[in-house]
Amino acid sequence: MRSIGEHAVVLGAGMAGLLAARTLAGAYERVTIVERDEVRTGRARKGVPQGKHAHILLPRGQRILEELFPGVERELIGGGAVVADPGVDHRFTLGGHVLARRPGAERAIQASRPFLEQVVRDRVSALPGVRFADGRDVVGLLTGGPARITGVEVMPRHVGGAAEEIHADLVVDAMGRSGRTRYWLERLGHGPVPQEEIRLGVGYATRPIRLPLDARVGRAVVVGPRPGQPKGMAMVAVEGDRYLLTVAGLDAANRPPTDEDGFRSYVRDLAPPDVFEAIDAAEPLDGVAAHRYSSDLRNHYQRMKGLPDGLLVTGDALCSFNPVYAQGMTVACLEAEVLRDCLDEGRRGLTRRYFRAAAKALNVPWRMAVAADLAMPEVEGHRGPAVRVMNAYVDRVQAAAARDTGIAEQFFRVIGLLDPPPALMRPSIVTRALLPAGRDRAPRPAARKERTAA
Ligand SMILES: Cc1cc2nc3c(=O)[nH]c(=O)nc-3n(C[C@H](O)[C@H](O)[C@H](O)COP(=O)(O)OP(=O)(O)OC[C@H]3O[C@@H](n4cnc5c(N)ncnc54)[C@H](O)[C@@H]3O)c2cc1C
Incomplete structure (x- = not known):
């Protein structure tokens, strides 16, 4: 990748920040990752409280991770991954x-999650030009007039630390759900950021x-x-x-x-x-x-007019999903791919091109997660005919996937984000999914309904 700038700064050293830094490292001479925690630990850390909970990397995310960091699977396995x-x-x-x-x-x-993050972080810190500025809180954006973000203001967390300015050609917000970029933009007169929740x-x-x-x-x-x-x-x-x-x-x-x-x-x-x-x-x-x-939350930066140049947002800070569907890290991988493709086309219009392409990549996982959430009567939200039909069909597919290995495989490929949802609408799948149980001809054991323990 050709160099298109001197310095990029990534805010947050979670999975999305690390993946973004990996992609930026080829395009900017220096990449600084600012993180509030001290990151040299393989343990769950304060800034990533979800790190204590089970994290599944979906098949699509696993593939992209290996593309971005060749040999990472071997390293994970060498370190004890299952x-x-x-x-x-x-x-x-x-x-x-x-x-x-x-x-x-x-x-x-x-x-x-902490072990996966540590292995990825070690790979990122070995990249030329990348440095971590940890133990520092990002407290605001720096601007060069209304049309451009030119860096960030950070505050060291140790007692007596004084505010520092970090100037950069590009700022990437990867501060997760707690990131305050949308408020800072509003304060600068660019807002509000349209949201779906x-x-x-x-x-x-x-x-x-x-x-x-x-x-x-x-x-x-x-x-x-x-x-x-x-x-x-x-x-x-x-x-x-x-x-x-x-x-x-x-x-x-x-x-x-x-x-x-x-x-x-x-x-x-x-x-x-x-x-x-x-x-x-x-x-x-x-x-x-x-x-x-608390909620599924999507920020639609691509819908904003007059968004300043020099600022991108990724990971949970852009869109976060009900963790039950295990999409978050894989979506961060997809966004890193989007960023790589946008950087390949140079600096011109980067902000707008990135948000547009990221929104497109987010549509499928977002719609899948929201539709699945709306299948629960306890969740408030508008259920249009498309959502109701899709949920009824998914229920039939899951029932068929209990007895038909071909349908099960296709279903897992879709929820693993390897194939798009229309793959479940192929005639061979639809006819088998809509057959009443017991009428399909696939070799299979009898349909099983899950029992719960007494
Ligand atoms: C309970 C739970 C279970 C989950 N299970 C899965 C799963 O199975 N599979 C999956 O793919 N995803 C799962 N996720 C989602 C996943 O954790 C995230 O989507 C993914 O890690 C991407 O997060 P991120 O890097 O955008 O943000 P985070 O991981 O939240 O990282 C943000 C980083 O920014 C730093 N930061 C924040 N504010 C500042 C500041 N002002 N200054 C400096 N640094 C700052 C934080 O310290 C942190 O390091 C789960 C989430 C939860 C809550």
């Missing part, structure tokens, strides 16, 4: 249907555990929410011979408790019986950590 054949080692119950196992799917690399109030609770040696439950067990039961679980094997057991529920009535008895009975109500048995015999490795996620 390799799984999802078609065999993963157990998915979605919409109440136990999806068919399907050997031969792409391998999945499973790691905790679906209120959720999802509560998360996670405990790391070590299963008994003889437990045979697979490398990931996922039970998704469904209408009438707006709660779910993901138990994922990760490095360190551990499983991260995460449960989540919508609104105050369904949020998981964090006390011992409450957490146990919440898990018992969700987990398949054999999985619960293994969990009950497991060694707890820590207490139960809680997290609250």
Whole structure:
């Protein structure tokens, strides 16, 4: 990639910031990543509280990560990440249907969020021209008149630290949900940023555990929410011979408790019986950590008129989704690809081109997440005919995927963001999905409905 500028500054060293920095490193001579935490740790850190909870990298994200950092999968595995054949080692119950196992799917690399972030961060810090300015809060944008952002103001977090200015040709906001760029823009007279929001109030609770040696439950067990039961679980094997057991529920009535008895009975109500048995015999490795996620939130910067040049936004700061669908890190990967393509075309009109292309890339995951959320009667929001028809069809696809490995594979490719949703509308899929159970001719075991433990 040819150099198009001298200095880019990335705000936030979470996954989206690291991925953006990787892409910028070829196009700018220097890249500075400003981060409020001290980042030299492989542990969950304060600025990324979700790091304690299970994080699944979808297949599309895994592919892009390997493209951006060749050999990263090998490094993760070398450091202890778990390799799984999802078609065999993963157990998915979605919409109440136990999806068919399907050997031969792409391998999945499973790691905790802090470990994944650390491996990616080490690769980024080895790139020429990249430096971390950690232990510093970004407190505002610097401008060169109304039409251009020229850097940021930062405040060191140590006692007695004085404000510093960092000047740059390009500023990329990757400060996650807590980022304040939209407020700063409003204060500068550019606003408001149009937003779309679906209120959720999802509560998360996670405990790391070590299963008994003889437990045979697979490398990931996922039970998704469904209408009438707006709660779910993901138990994922990760490095360190551990499983991260995460449960989540919508609104105050369904949020998981964090006390011992409450957490146990919440898990018992969700987990398949054999999985619960293994969990009950497991060694707890820590207490139960809680997290609250308020809403799906999308900022439509591409709709703004007179947006100043020199500012881009990525990751959760641009759009964040109900974490239940595990899309966030993969979407950050997609945005890094968008950024790379925009940088390839040079500096001219970069801000506008980027926001337009990022919005296009976001449409599919956003619509999938919002439609799935609106399938829950507890979630407030407008359900147009398209959403209602799509949700009814997805329910039929999930039921068919319980008995038809071909449909299961196609369904996983769509939710893994490898194929677009119309792949589920191919005539061969539609006819099999709409057949009443038992009438299709695919070789299969009998349809199974998930049972919950007593
Ligand atoms: C409970 C939970 C579970 C999830 N599970 C999954 C999953 O299974 N799969 C998946 O793909 N995604 C998952 N996600 C989403 C995922 O964590 C994010 O989408 C993804 O990490 C991208 O985040 P980000 O880098 O944009 O923001 P973050 O990870 O939030 O990082 C933002 C960074 O900016 C820094 N920062 C913030 N403000 C400032 C400031 N003023 N100055 C300096 N630095 C600042 C923070 O310290 C932090 O390091 C989950 C999220 C939650 C909440």
